[in-house]
Each structure stands twice: as C-alpha cells, then as structure tokens.
Amino acid sequence: MHAFGRKLSHGACLTDENHVVLRDMLGTVRRVEAHSDITPEGATPRALTVILEGWACSYRDLPDGKRQITSILLPGDLAEPFGILPRFADRSLAALTPVTLALVCPDAIRTAACTYPGIEKALWWDLLVASAIERERVVSLGRRSASERLGHLFCELQLRLEMVGLADGPECDLPLTQSELADVLGLSSVHVNRSLQDLRSRGLVSLQNRRLTIRDLDRLREASFFDPAYLHTEGATR
Amino acid sequence: MHAFGRKLSHGACLTDENHVVLRDMLGTVRRVEAHSDITPEGATPRALTVILEGWACSYRDLPDGKRQITSILLPGDLAEPFGILPRFADRSLAALTPVTLALVCPDAIRTAACTYPGIEKALWWDLLVASAIERERVVSLGRRSASERLGHLFCELQLRLEMVGLADGPECDLPLTQSELADVLGLSSVHVNRSLQDLRSRGLVSLQNRRLTIRDLDRLREASFFDPAYLHTEGATR
C-alpha cells in the first residue's frame, strides 16, 4: 500500500474500495532530486502535492538571507489543505532527499470526499493533525529551549514515521543535516550541534549516519514536554 | 452585517442569499467575560466557535508555567477548521476582552458549503488565510528579532481588523496587555516593553490606552519584513 492510504487509515476506517479510490486519485507522479525545489514561492499551483516517498519541506527565505522551514513533509503527507488551491504559493517546497510525489487535482479529491464519507473523514482528520503539528511548532519556537525543541522534534518525527510504517521501533531515518534542523528549529547550526550533544550525553538519543535512535523514549518525551496526544493517534511504541 | 459574513466576503463573491444562509447558520450565541476561559484544553468540543465581537485567543499552558498563545481570534474568525470536530481540544480558548461568540454545528456549515459554492469557496479561503497566518507566526518566532516580531504583529492585526471594518485607517484597537503580547511573540513582557519603545522611538507606531496608531505604515512594514500578500487580500491602506 502507498503511504498516503496508510496515513489516512489512521483517521477513519477505510474500506478496500476506499483505498482503491485513493490510489486512483493520484495523478502525475514525479521524481525530484534531493535538495532541489519542487514549487518556488509565488508560483501559481496547479494541483495538490502528495509525498509518496522521501522527505520534503516547505520553507520561507527571508530578505536578510535567513531561512525558516515551516513544515517537514513525510511520505503520505499532503503539502497543503485539500479543499482548494491557493491563488499563489506563499511558501516554497523543496526536496530534502530524493522524493517521489504525486499531483492530485482538487476536484478529484473533493469528488472522492463527497462520495465516500470515510475518505472525507480521513482527509479532515489529516488536516487537523497537520494543523496540530504546526501549532505545536509555534509552542516549541516560542517557549521551549533548544534541547527541548530538538528532543520534541525527534519524538514527533519518530511517531509520524511509525504511523506510515517507516520507523523501526525507536529507530528511524533522519536524513536532515544539522543546518537543516537549525532551519526547522529557529536555531543556528552550531547550537543544534551542542543541543544534540546534550541529548546524547544524557543518554536520550543517538544519531549517526542519518539514522536516529531514541535510547529512552519515556525520558526523552518527558524532557521535551512531548505529549503524543496532539497527533490524534494512540501514541504507539511504549 | 455581522463580522463573519464580512470576513468571508473577502474570499468569494457572496450573494445576499449567501449572507442570509450564513447568518441563519449561527446557533447559540454566548457572551463571555474578559479574561475567562471559553474552552479548556482536553474538553470534547460540541460545536465550532465563531467570534462575533471582541478579541479571543487560543493558547497552551506548559508544565513549567509558561504560556504560548497560538493564535489571536478577531471578530469574524473561526476558532478551528470548519470541516469536522476534533475528538478533543488540543489547546484552550480564552477571551481577551468581553466576547460575543456563536456556536455552529459542523453539519450545518457543511450543508451550506455543499449547497452554495460561494460559501464553500469562502470557507476554504478562510482556512487558507488562517493557516498562512499561523505559518507566518512560525517564521516570526523562528527567525525574526523581537522588534521585528512586534512590528509584524501590529501590521498583521491592523490589516485583519481592516478586513472586517474595525480599523480606522492606520489606527485600531489593541486591547492586549504587554504580558499577553509577550505570550503571543514568545518573549518576556519586559522585553516587549523595550521593543515597543524601540518602535516608538523610531517614529513607527504609538500605542496608548489600548489604541494602536501606525505612524508610518510603509516603513513599519519594511522594518518588520511584512508582506501583506500572505493574507490573500489587496493589502489595503496604502
């Protein structure tokens, strides 16, 4: 099964027919190289984007050269709300690794939603989760220390990957450089490095070769004020 | 006309009939005192909330006593996405001033959306704007200095108020205390005070008696990296 269906099945009980409809909905499939732009800011979007494989992100470049990554997109994620297309993109979309994505026509998705209540419910659930993740990012950036932000992000990514079958228990891929992590967390890359050493030295995580291992999930969650409830799943891996 | 209809009319061309439908959709109307909770975190929501008058906010209290306001709600704003109710509230809702709000049943709103394409389009537009505002907050918290954050917030609020007819040109109400501003911007109230003095001393704004006056809109927008495009309107007041 593709990641999109797997993700949505957390939000509603989907029948086999639902899954077929979801698969058939996907339009053009594109492959994008690592570190290349998918949609530039200001472009007029023609379709919705679903990530099928690989990691992507949406970000904003600021006039003074800084950059803020506003969301990390994993397999199964929709890059924007499913209802309508914005008149122009107010953020850029880029691949962090090689990415496979599908373009979906909003009309197709809305038709499917109107026809199959399970699909509609799942899509709305997905939208609520995406907005909860973004809200949680606001809380992190506003009120959490560097180490807490980093730990919280690790917890979030591990759980999101687990939801689409891409985590191996407490272990998962984490293909971001420290400088990219910095752009997610609103920090400098130097300070990400030091925060990471802090988490490592406390025995909470290890990270090498683009692979994250959470050594003590309970303590990491506690230290980072991570409450899995906001992702509206069961919190998995205990 | 009530603020909800006025706000939505920026997102689509609404007929008189549409406006009547929107008005009739509003269910129970409640009045809430300033500084009291509307919905506590964790509660099971029974209906969507529309702000009709006054200022409200959604926020998260953290275990260490800190607080982060995740969004400011003005007249006409929906407190959550219109499609479905979440299983539980993952943030609290509070009144910042005396507030009049209406509860709306999601079924009523969805029926209206299915029947009237203009209403559907307007509701989706509203959702896109809300998510753009939240994304912009992430950018502010992650990458902008204290004075920039404050100036950016002033620009945002002035423009949002203007959209619902509540700004008097470059002047508008701003009923938040400095400590509440701090909780929006991820700063301490002391530093909000100093940043405000910075903006004042540069002749950009004045703020007294809960009233904000933007003295030089162009320069404030430039100094705060504020680009009105993300609100998907015409940028108003030039």
Add this chain to the structure above:
DNA sequence: CGGTTGCTTGAGATCCATCAATAGGAGTGG
C-alpha cells in the same frame, strides 16, 4: 485612601549567535 494591575527602568545572568578554525568522510580524478 489602600490595593491591584499594568507599565517602566536598571542590573546582572543566561542562552544562543557569530566567527573562526579543525577534523572527518564521501566522492573524484589521476
């Protein structure tokens, strides 16, 4: 009036950014 709340100011501490240098891999071409 006295109490409360919000604003303002000063001083010192802390967190994090910046700058700069070094070290470790991965790939590349010879």
Add this chain to the structure above:
DNA sequence: CCACTCCTATTGATGGATCTCAAGCAACCG
C-alpha cells in the same frame, strides 16, 4: 591507492539578544 575537494560535524572564544529579578511609578477602583 593517493591527492584533492567539498560538505558536514565539531570545538573554542567572544559578543549580543533576551531573560530574570527587583524596584518604582501611574492609573484605576472599590
């Protein structure tokens, strides 16, 4: 297999932005 380059990770030193603590002041209110 070696020399070279590039990119990322790491470390140290310094400075700046912001926080915390603490005190004083003004406005409002019963």
